[in-house]
Amino acid sequence: MTRPLIAGNWKMYKTPSEAEEFALELKKVTTYNDRDVLVCPPFPALACVRKILDGTNIYIGAQNVYPAKEGAYTGEVSPVMLKDAGVHYVICGHSERRQIFGETDDFISKKVKIVVEYGMIPILCIGETLQQNEAGETFKVVEQQLREGLKDISGVEITNVVIAYEPVWAIGTGKNATPQQAQIVHAFIRKTLKEMFGDVAADIRILYGGSVKPENIDELMAEIDINGVLVGGASLKIDSFSRIIGFNKVRSLM
Numbered sequence: 001m002t003r004p005l006i007a008g009n010w011k012m013y014k015t016p017s018e019a020e021e022f023a024l025e026l027k028k029v030t031t032y033n034d035r036d037v038l039v040c041p042p043f044p045a046l047a048c049v050r051k052i053l054d055g056t057n058i059y060i061g062a063q064n065v066y067p068a069k070e071g072a073y074t075g076e077v078s079p080v081m082l083k084d085a086g087v088h089y090v091i092c093g094h095s096e097r098r099q100i101f102g103e104t105d106d107f108i109s110k111k112v113k114i115v116v117e118y119g120m121i122p123i124l125c126i127g128e129t130l131q132q133n134e135a136g137e138t139f140k141v142v143e144q145q146l147r148e149g150l151k152d153i154s155g156v157e158i159t160n161v162v163i164a165y166e167p168v169w170a171i172g173t174g175k176n177a178t179p180q181q182a183q184i185v186h187a188f189i190r191k192t193l194k195e196m197f198g199d200v201a202a203d204i205r206i207l208y209g210g211s212v213k214p215e216n217i218d219e220l221m222a223e224i225d226i227n228g229v230l231v232g233g234a235s236l237k238i239d240s241f242s243r244i245i246g247f248n249k250v251r252s253l254m
Contacts, residue, residue, distance in 0.1 A: 004221065005162065005205050005228035006245045007038040007123065008235025009063060009091060010045075019045035022238065023052040029242040030058055036228075037245055038089055039235070043077055050086040061089035061123070064097065067110035079118040090115045091230075093149060094125045095168045105148035113152045116160055123162045123207070123230065124149045126189075130169035138167075142185060143192055150196065158197045163189060163206045164230045170210030171232065179219040179226070182208045186225035214243040221247045 014022060019041045030037050040061035041049045050060050062085075066076035082090060092115065093108035108124070115122040126145035128138045142165065153161060165185055170176045177185070186206050193201035208220055209230035220226050234240040 002203055002205055002227045004035040004247075005038060005207060006035060006247070007040065007061065007089070007164075007207065007228065007230045008241055009040045009094070009209075009230055009232050010042060010236060011063070011096075011232060012042060013236055014041060014045060016045045016048050020048045020052060022236075023049045025238045026058065026241070027053060027056055029238065030056065030245060032245065033057065035245070040089070040091055046082075046085050046087065054086070059088040060086055061091065062087045063091050063094070065090050065092070065111055065115060067107070067114045079114050079120065083118050083120060087120060089121045089123055089162070091164075092122045092124050093145070095127055095166055095171060099168070105145055109149050109151050112149055112161065116153065116157050121160050121162060123164050125164045125166050125209070125230070127166040127168050127171075127210070133167065133169055138185060139188055142189060146189060146192055147196065155197050155200065158193075158204065159200060161204065163193070163204060164209050165189060165206060166209035166230065176211035176216060177208075179216070179223050182220065183223040183225055186223065190225050212244065214240050217244045218248040 036059060038059040038061050040063050046060065053060065062082045065079050065082060066073050068078060069080055070078055092111040093103060097103045112122040112124055126142050128141040132141050167177055189206055190201055193204055205227040206225060207228040207230045208226050212229045212231045213234045220229060231244055234244060
């Protein structure tokens with residue numbers, strides 16, 4: 001069975017001191033050894049969070065990366081810097097990067113490739129807008145983003161990639177796809193990955209993101225093709241995030 005991954009994306013929240021306080025609390029409640037836990041703080045908080053969580057089973061992730069080793073790219077952060085900072089995972093192509101900052105599939109694919117090259121694990125985010133969903137274009141959009149985002153990844157490298165399906169209409173809105181709706185899309189993603197990379201697709205972790213909360217985590221994790229979640233707002237409070245991390249294992253094995 002694919003090992004679950006529970007990832008918290010803190011977005012542009014938490015100062016270094018706030019992140020440090022949260023990490024200390026998280027360290028106390030994360031005692032599971034049958035699932036992976038990941039937190040993605042803002043860049044200024046990476047160092048202090050890593051220091052606190054060092055030696056635990058909680059991984060550190062970055063929310064973004066620039067696809068170059070170094071250069072005159074003011075305001076950007078390179079994979080070399082992230083690797084040296086102790087980062088294990090890097091979020092690539094989040095819908096907010098696509099919509100607010102205009103990132104294209106081609107640009108995102110470069111990020112995915114360079115993250116793999118520097119020994120970290122990219123989390124490729126894909127998902128449709130409300131307009132695309134209502135137009136019946138979910139599968140079309142998801143497949144295009146998936147194929148374009150992974151176009152430079154080999155059959156060997158794909159084992160070090162995580163996919164996150166995040167319907168844009170469900171991110172931060174309080175709305176969410178039902179577990180059954182999410183499963184249908186996850187199954188389609190798995191099928192597409194198998195077409196692209198063969199049987200190894202069965203072992204690729206596919207996360208769900210979009211208003212994940214304590215009230216729906218058990219039902220989401222009960223679905224066969226949902227291997228974890230990428231959590232936004234609910235990862236900012238220790239009570240809600242710890243409940244999500246501690247999802248009902250029995251339900252997840254159904």
